[in-house]
Amino acid sequence: MANILDQIVADKRREVRDRQTQVSLDQLKARIVGLPRCRNFYKAVTKPNRRGLNVIAEVKKASPSAGLIRADFDPVAIARTYERCGADAISVLTDEKYFQGKLEYVEQVKQAVEVPVLRKDFIVDLWQVYESRAAGADAILLIADALPPGELMDLMIAATELTLTVLVEVHQADALLSVRSLIGFPEHGYSVLGINNRDLTTMTVDLNTTSRLKGMLDDDVPVVAESGVRTRGDVERLIGVGVRAVLIGQTLCEHSDIAEKFAELFG
Numbered sequence: 001m002a003n004i005l006d007q008i009v010a011d012k013r014r015e016v017r018d019r020q021t022q023v024s025l026d027q028l029k030a031r032i033v034g035l036p037r038c039r040n041f042y043k044a045v046t047k048p049n050r051r052g053l054n055v056i057a058e059v060k061k062a063s064p065s066a067g068l069i070r071a072d073f074d075p076v077a078i079a080r081t082y083e084r085c086g087a088d089a090i091s092v093l094t095d096e097k098y099f100q101g102k103l104e105y106v107e108q109v110k111q112a113v114e115v116p117v118l119r120k121d122f123i124v125d126l127w128q129v130y131e132s133r134a135a136g137a138d139a140i141l142l143i144a145d146a147l148p149p150g151e152l153m154d155l156m157i158a159a160t161e162l163t164l165t166v167l168v169e170v171h172q173a174d175a176l177l178s179v180r181s182l183i184g185f186p187e188h189g190y191s192v193l194g195i196n197n198r199d200l201t202t203m204t205v206d207l208n209t210t211s212r213l214k215g216m217l218d219d220d221v222p223v224v225a226e227s228g229v230r231t232r233g234d235v236e237r238l239i240g241v242g243v244r245a246v247l248i249g250q251t252l253c254e255h256s257d258i259a260e261k262f263a264e265l266f267g
């Protein structure tokens with residue numbers, strides 16, 4: 001039986017084929033002509049921060065692992081709260097089937113905040129890179145386990161040409177080794193390495209993943225720790241490991257008072 005990541009990616013490829021019959025690549029290209037440069041997501045998430053790390057706060061309504069996370073879901077209100085609390089960037093889940101997200105949330109959030117916005121989806125096709133830029137995203141996620149290395153590189157190049165930052169996500173050592181020469185600036189454009197503590201094939205979470213994989217990298221490689229951050233203790237642990245940023249969704253979105261939870265975790 002296919003694991004959840006394989007299943008999501010297969011569905012995504014079908015969905016993209018469908019959407020391409022409604023909007024062509026040329027139409028997307030026409031939409032992005034004259035758009036201003038992207039906000040600098042790379043700088044926002046790698047800069048020195050008095051807090052000890054930067055925060056990418058995620059607008060997340062539901063997920064395969066948790067089901068419905070927030071019933072009274074207002075992406076713009078949540079993003080504004082994050083920005084008021086001091087988030088350095090906002091991540092917006094746009095996958096509809098598994099996360100109850102929408103592409104429109106990127107456009108809405110981008111207009112409502114001043115920090116850079118990451119489009120979080122399962123990007124497997126060049127068409128989606130253009131779609132992300134047209135929607136106003138400043139950065140996209142590319143998951144190494146969802147793409148053959150050649151395709152990952154092609155999508156990174158396309159993203160760079162469009163001034164998007166790429167968050168390249170890995171969960172295991174083999175994927176890390178195959179992508180680590182692509183991370184940083186400026187040879188391949190702006191890119192940051194995301195280490196996902198969630199195994200997307202089993203959905204189990206282990207915060208040790210970040211320290212284990214980060215130990216295989218030079219200290220100056222910019223790393224974002226993703227998923228599974230629940231407590232102030234978790235945040236302190238990641239600061240100790242030396243990551244530049246943390247990506248956090250569920251713990252904030254499931255709390256009735258998001259600002260209170262943000263302050264508890266990040267001060």
Ligand SMILES: O=C(O)c1ccccc1NCC(=O)[C@H](O)[C@H](O)COP(=O)(O)O
Nearest residue numbers: 063064065200226227228229248249250
């Ligand atoms: O969150 C899931 O259940 C999930 C399942 C399958 C594929 C991806 C999944 N999540 C995507 C993410 O990477 C997280 O939304 C993000 O890192 C934030 O994680 P968390 O703070 O644990 O919500």
